[in-house]
Amino acid sequence: MAGMTVLVTGVTRYLGSALAGRLAADPRVDRVIGVDATMPEPAARARMGTAEFARTDIRNPLIARVLEAAEVDTVVHASASATPASSAARSMVKEMNVIGTMQLLAACQRSPGVRNLVVRSTTAVYGASSRDPAIFTETTRPRSEPTRGPGRDAVDIEGYIRGFGRRRPDVRIAVPRLADILGPTVLTPLTRYLSLSPLVPTILGLDARLQVVHERDAVGVLEHLALGDFAGTVNVAGDGSLMLGQAIRRAGRVPFPVPGIAVGGLGRAFRALRIGGFSAEQLRALTAGRVVDTTVLKEEAGYQPEFSTMAAFDDFARTLTPAVHPDLIRSAEQRLAHTLRLDTGPDQVDAPEAEGRLP
Amino acid sequence: MTDHDVPSTSRDAVDPEPWKRNAAAGLAFLRRRLTGDYQVDDFGYDEDFTRHVLMPPLRLLYDKWFRIETIGMENVPAGGALLVANHSGTVAVDAVMTAMAVADHHPDRRALRMLGADLVFDTPVLGPLARKAGNTLACNPDAERLLSSGELVAVFPEGFKGVGKPFSQRYKLQRFGRGGFVSAAVRTGVPIIPVSIVGAEEIYPMLANIKPLARALGLPYFPVTPTFPLLGPLGAIPLPSKWYIEFGEPIPTDGFAEGAAEDPMVVFDLTDHVRETIQQTLYRLLTLRGHPFLG
Structure with missing residues (x-):
């Protein structure tokens, strides 16, 4: 596979730029062209390393000329199903995601040199309802397909990819379905939500399982799929899960349960006050509780995530300033134990904790 | 599965006041919950x-x-x-x-x-x-x-x-x-x-089922027992x-x-x-x- 030429979309964002940089440093790759509609900021440009940058909007047919001029053989659509860093208008996100992907696929179809295609998708395609199995495999058919939002876009995008696959059976197509990306660098609605301080609104009476993938694993898996030979759809997430309420606590914040009917109003209030990071739709999506099976990722695609969900979360939480420091709670516990003359040394206090941990 | 409720006998032997250990375990539990330190x-x-x-x-x-x-x-x-x-x-x-x-x-x-x-x-x-x-x-x-x-x-x-x-x-x-x-x-x-x-x-011996009420509430049945709904919340006992x-x-x-x-x-x-x-x-x-x- 010597001398690959790779095109990476969305290099103004973390995932695209970091991926372009990693691919550019790979000896198997000759040339990496990063494209985006706007210029990457210095930080993103630095992450791109020796990769080239071409300012092209993938919605513009011009992209086909880039593919042909550079004789691109591998296309990684890293900006598909991207979550907006800011609360960009929904219609704009949809336009970028769906129309952008359609145009890019059309361009790929016309470029006979393209042999490999990797399009990022999201685990949001599974939707989430209490009528679905607790853990989704790639072949699980959700009871209710998402009807709107990023999940709907991703379902549509995967539909277009299947269509492309029928028209170009010679192209190897890999579609990684990524869980929410978390890490010290990325900015997503989830990172902004968890950065709210000290109170983080949640829905009263609902707690959900959260599963995330570390930003480094997200980049790693896209690189692995771009250079490897896996074809098909694959779930990508860190092992294990944690509860939303637990995550908020681990980030040193306090969950603030809001009655379900008041969540919409709260979202509007946050918008009016220009406090980002919270919207009713996003919170509902978070409380859906979605965990995916990653057997295909490990056994067929051959990628072992470096971070578990918990480790990825903690790596992200390190970048936050905790509103309630865990040490404060620990020392309060010890003081209280001391006042009550419970006479428990720290080792005894910690003993039940060690037992309480699951293997 | 580990077990935290039944204390080991060896610890009982050295601990004359079990309530203290229970209180300490309770505090430790509270701390784990407040810091999200569980799996x-x-x-x-x-x-x-x-x-x-x-x-x-x-x-x-x-x-x-x-x-x-x-x-x-x-x-x-x-x-x-x-x-x-x-x-x-x-x-x-x-x-x-x-x-x-x-x-x-x-x-x-x-x-x-x-x-x-x-x-x-x-x-x-x-x-x-x-x-x-x-x-x-x-x-x-x-x-x-x-x-x-x-x-x-x-x-x-x-x-x-x-x-x-x-x-x-x-x-x-x-x-x-x-x-x-x-x-x-x-x-x-x-x-x-x-x-x-x-x-x-x-x-809860179910004597009758008020079907219209069940339908209205989206429940599979609405029970009438000797104590419910007659005694209100007490009927839950x-x-x-x-x-x-x-x-x-x-x-x-x-x-x-x-x-x-x-x-x-x-x-x-x-x-x-x-x-x-x-x-x-x-x-x-x-x-x-x-x-x-x-x-």
């Missing part, structure tokens, strides 16, 4: 929470209120198995008590992963609690995933037909669904353990019947040919066999018990 599995099972918050009050109900006795716990293996039980009592207290029986009286103090109706997981507060306690939606993918990872799974194939049946129908098993649970056991090759529960029928839970002999499912899980004959035969076993055991236990409340 849940992929299904959302939170062992720390279940053992420390959910189980203590249920244990009182189990020991003091229903005076539950278990029979045949030695039939519950250490590996994967599917427990199939009768379902009754208007509110699914029988399921919770079966989980308590296995958690407290099995030598390995195993967690029982029960399969519940979607209505449970649709309901705020109840749904998340049910998940934290280790339960999940009754569907084959979840059941097979749990069984093949060696968990103890329980299913109540009568579903709402069982819990919501009138008092006059007590201890008469309803139809056992479509036998999806049998396919799950056959596919994963784990034994089926018939579980017969006597006592749950009398806790279950009658103190005497309970027996018998774990029957394991029915092996690993001797079948390839594809047996999809063979309707195999599935129906096994389903009938399990159902018949439970029905016969129920009759036997009823004679053993005698008076429903004095037992």
Whole structure:
């Protein structure tokens, strides 16, 4: 596979730029062209390393000329199903995601040199309802397909990819379905939500399982799929899960349960006050509780995530300033134990904790 | 599974005041919850929470209120198995008590992963609690995933037909669904353990079902018991019947040919066999018990 030429979309964002940089440093790759509609900021440009940058909007047919001029053989659509860093208008996100992907696929179809295609998708395609199995495999058919939002876009995008696959059976197509990306660098609605301080609104009476993938694993898996030979759809997430309420606590914040009917109003209030990071739709999506099976990722695609969900979360939480420091709670516990003359040394206090941990 | 409730005897010997250790353990629990320092599995099972918050009050109900006795716990293996039980009592207290029986009286103090109706997981507060306690939606993918990872799974194939049946129908098993649970056991090759529960029928004797109200509230039934809705919230107190839970002999499912899980004959035969076993055991236990409340 010597001398690959790779095109990476969305290099103004973390995932695209970091991926372009990693691919550019790979000896198997000759040339990496990063494209985006706007210029990457210095930080993103630095992450791109020796990769080239071409300012092209993938919605513009011009992209086909880039593919042909550079004789691109591998296309990684890293900006598909991207979550907006800011609360960009929904219609704009949809336009970028769906129309952008359609145009890019059309361009790929016309470029006979393209042999490999990797399009990022999201685990949001599974939707989430209490009528679905607790853990989704790639072949699980959700009871209710998402009807709107990023999940709907991703379902549509995967539909277009299947269509492309029928028209170009010679192209190897890999579609990684990524869980929410978390890490010290990325900015997503989830990172902004968890950065709210000290109170983080949640829905009263609902707690959900959260599963995330570390930003480094997200980049790693896209690189692995771009250079490897896996074809098909694959779930990508860190092992294990944690509860939303637990995550908020681990980030040193306090969950603030809001009655379900008041969540919409709260979202509007946050918008009016220009406090980002919270919207009713996003919170509902978070409380859906979605965990995916990653057997295909490990056994067929051959990628072992470096971070578990918990480790990825903690790596992200390190970048936050905790509103309630865990040490404060620990020392309060010890003081209280001391006042009550419970006479428990720290080792005894910690003993039940060690037992309480699951293997 | 580790166990934090029963203190080791060696520690008892050096600790003259157990309340102090309990208080310290309580504080440690509170700290773990406040700092998020605990683990849940992929299904959302939170062992720390279940053992420390959910189980203590249920244990009182189990020991003091229903005076539950278990029979045949030695039939519950250490590996994967599917427990199939009768379902009754208007509110699914029988399921919770079966989980308590296995958690407290099995030598390995195993967690029982029960399969519940979607209505449970649709309901705020109840749904998340049910998940934290280790339960999940009754569907084959979840059941097979749990069984093949060696968990103890329980299913109540009568579903709402069982819990919501009138008092006059007590201890008469309803139809056992479509036998999806049998396919799950056959596919994963784990034994089926018939579980017969006597006592749950009398806790909330359902005298009538107000169907229009049930429809309006989106519930499968709206019960009228001797105390509900007559006494309002007091009607939520279950009658103190005497309970027996018998774990029957394991029915092996690993001797079948390839594809047996999809063979309707195999599935129906096994389903009938399990159902018949439970029905016969129920009759036997009823004679053993005698008076429903004095037992």
